[in-house]
Amino acid sequence: xxxSQKMSPLHVxxxxxxDRITNDVLTINVKQKLGDLDLDMNVELPMQGITSIxxxxxxxxxxxxxxxSGLTRPDEGYISLGKRVLYDSTNNVFLPxxxxxxxxxxxxARLFPHYxxxxxxxxxxxxxxxxxxxxxxxxxxxEHLLNRYPSSLSGGEKQRVAxxxxxxxxxxxxxxxxxxxxxxxxxKQELMPYLEMLAKEVNTPIVYVTHSLDExxxxxxxxxxxxxxxxxxxxxxxxxxxxxxxxxxxxxKEQSSLLTARVNLNHPKYALTQVxxxxxxxxxxxxxxxxxxxxxxxxIHSNDVSLTRVKPEQTSIRNVLxxxxxxxxxxxxxxxVEIKLRVGETHLWANITLWAADxxxxxxxxxVYAQIKGVSVTKDxxx
Numbered sequence: 371x372x373x374s375q376k377m378s379p380l381h382v383x384x385x386x387x388x389d390r391i392t393n394d395v396l397t398i399n400v401k402q403k404l405g406d407l408d409l410d411m412n413v414e415l416p417m418q419g420i421t422s423i424x425x426x427x428x429x430x431x432x433x434x435x436x437x438x439s440g441l442t443r444p445d446e447g448y449i450s451l452g453k454r455v456l457y458d459s460t461n462n463v464f465l466p467x468x469x470x471x472x473x474x475x476x477x478x479a480r481l482f483p484h485y486x487x488x489x490x491x492x493x494x495x496x497x498x499x500x501x502x503x504x505x506x507x508x509x510x511x512x513e514h515l516l517n518r519y520p521s522s523l524s525g526g527e528k529q530r531v532a533x534x535x536x537x538x539x540x541x542x543x544x545x546x547x548x549x550x551x552x553x554x555x556x557x558k559q560e561l562m563p564y565l566e567m568l569a570k571e572v573n574t575p576i577v578y579v580t581h582s583l584d585e586x587x588x589x590x591x592x593x594x595x596x597x598x599x600x601x602x603x604x605x606x607x608x609x610x611x612x613x614x615x616x617x618x619x620x621x622x623k624e625q626s627s628l629l630t631a632r633v634n635l636n637h638p639k640y641a642l643t644q645v646x647x648x649x650x651x652x653x654x655x656x657x658x659x660x661x662x663x664x665x666x667x668x669x670i671h672s673n674d675v676s677l678t679r680v681k682p683e684q685t686s687i688r689n690v691l692x693x694x695x696x697x698x699x700x701x702x703x704x705x706x707v708e709i710k711l712r713v714g715e716t717h718l719w720a721n722i723t724l725w726a727a728d729x730x731x732x733x734x735x736x737x738v739y740a741q742i743k744g745v746s747v748t749k750d751x752x753x
Contacts, residue, residue, distance in 0.1 A: 396543065396575070400437055400447030400457070409433055409444075409599040417452060417543075419591030420569050420576045422607065430599040431579045435545045438577065439474050440467035451542055473536030473544040473574075477551050479528035481520040487531050488516045495538045506534050509571055510564055525553045526560035533564075537572065544576045550585065565589055570751060583624055586611075587669065587748040595619065608667070612717050614699065617708065625672040625708075627718045630752060633660045647691075648714030654688045655745050665752035674743040675720035677709065679730060681739050689742040693718065695734050698727070711740055 396415040403409075409430050415421045423431045436442040438449065440456070443464055449457040451472075456465050467474075481490045491507070492498065507513050510530045520528060529549050536544055549565075550558045562585075569576070569589055580586060586593060586607065593610040595602045603615040608628040610616055617625055631645035631653060641657040645666060655668060682690060696717065697710035707727040709720045718740060732738070 394452035396438075396452075396577075397448065397450045398434075398438070400444040400449060402433070402437065402442070402444040404430075404433055404599075407433070407599045409437075411596075411599070411601060413594060413601045413604050415575075415577065415594070415604075416592055417575045418573070420578050420589050421592040421594060422586045422590035423577060423579045423594050423596065424581065424586060425596040426581065429596045431581075431596065432547055433599075434596070435474075435547055435577060435579055438543075439472055439545055440465060440470050441474075454542075471539070471542045473539055473541035475529070475532050475536050475544070475546045475549050477548045479520070479525075479532040481528055481531060483520050486517055486519055487512065487523070490520070490531055491516075491535050491538055493535065495535075499540075502540065503538060506537050509567060510534050524557060524560070526557040529553070529561055530564055533568065537574070541574060544572075544574050546576060546578045548579055548581070550580075550582065562588065583620070587628070589749075591752075608716075612710075612719060614697075614710075617719075622673070622721075623671070625719065625721065627670050627672065628748065629668050629670065629716050629718065631666055631668055633658060633662055633664045633666060635662065642688075647716055651691055651714050653691075653742070653745050655747055658747065658750070660750055664750065666747050667749040667752060669746050669748045670718060670742055671744065672708070672719040672721040675711075675718065676741045676743075677720055677722060677726070677730065677732070677738045678741060679736075679738055682741060685741070687741045687743060689745060691718070691740045691742065693738055693740045695732060695736045695738060698732060698734060700724070711738070713740070 394417050396417060399412045401410050407430055411434060423434060425431050437444055444457065446459040447457065455463050456470055457463060482493065485493065510533060512530050512534060515523065515527060515531065550561060553561065566588060578589060590607045592605065593607040594604040595610060595616060603610050603613050608630060611628045629647060631647050634644045634646045634652065636643050636657060642654045643658040644652050644654055645668065646652045653668065660666065691713050693711035693713045695709060696712045699708040701708065705724045707722055707724050709722060709732065711718045711720060720740060
């Protein structure tokens with residue numbers, strides 16, 4: 371996991387350029403008939419951070435960003451990027467791709483084989499900015515590749531060049547269509563740290579299409595789940611991940627809660643760090659390098675949470691939280707019960723057996739103690 375870093379020159383320059391749109395939103399309200407798929411999207415996305423578009427194959431993810439890029443024209447609707455209208459069927463407005471100031475990174479890098487990396491990076495860049503160019507190639511670690519041709523690059527290196535080419539046009543938004551999907555596991559591991567760095571160092575908003583839960587956990591700030599061309603749920607990644615709508619899409623072993631916490635202190639004797647969920651709720655996690663006050667995101671698997679009505683004593687479990695039951699969800703034809711707990715201003719899910727739920731006579735509003743067997747850190751430096 372990357373540790374927090376000071377604002378780079380690239381970040382400073384991008385912030386200035388983005389001042390006019392960071393308080394606005396990307397508004398999408400479009401309809402399009404695509405074979406058997408009726409795309410009908412009505413959603414607003416924040417103009418900051420990484421927004422993940424999640425859904426199964428054929429849900430309409432790539433169709434959506436093709437519409438945003440201008441590669442596809444919807445049947446009707448409206449799209450605006452901040453205050454700039456990209457598409458308005460009522461007023462016959464349709465900006466072509468080259469006028470949208472949007473960068474697009476495809477599943478495959480789509481580099482020109484007869485150009486060097488330098489030539490590929492400069493392709494489509496009308497106004498060269500040497501300082502911006504140096505910032506980008508340094509951020510992506512491709513300085514040593516500039517004189518090489520695509521045929522000599524690994525899959526991960528090609529994607530880094532493709533990302534650099536998209537950023538060099540100084541886009542108002544960056545679209546990424548499953549940039550890791552065509553890579554094998556070693557190449558995915560090679561590229562992921564650069565994507566994490568990109569999320570921290572570049573203030574350009576990113577719409578990131580994926581069906582990978584791991585990529586969402588490590589990269590996303592916001593999340594939109596779509597199914598059959600419709601938005602199922604949208605919002606902050608913590609709230610979407612923990613929503614009742616999301617749970618059927620997660621395998622049992624992946625069902626979990628995402629919580630935002632603040633680093634407090636390191637244990638004086640053991641390799642543990644205390645992080646705060648609220649002024650009276652904290653968790654112990656494996657030792658972190660972050661400074662006190664920095665924000666992190668933690669993940670707690672629902673199967674790792676057990677409930678008790680009385681505060682446990684002399685237990686090996688280090689994390690025990692006082693919570694209130696907000697929702698009890700019985701799974702049809704299953705002996706499992708999903709319990710949604712409120713801890714301060716955040717929520718936590720627990721999976722318990724029907725037998726345990728009946729024996730404890732749990733009901734909404736009850737106070738219980740949540741015993742948490744494991745906590746993992748999925749993302750740091752959320753401020």
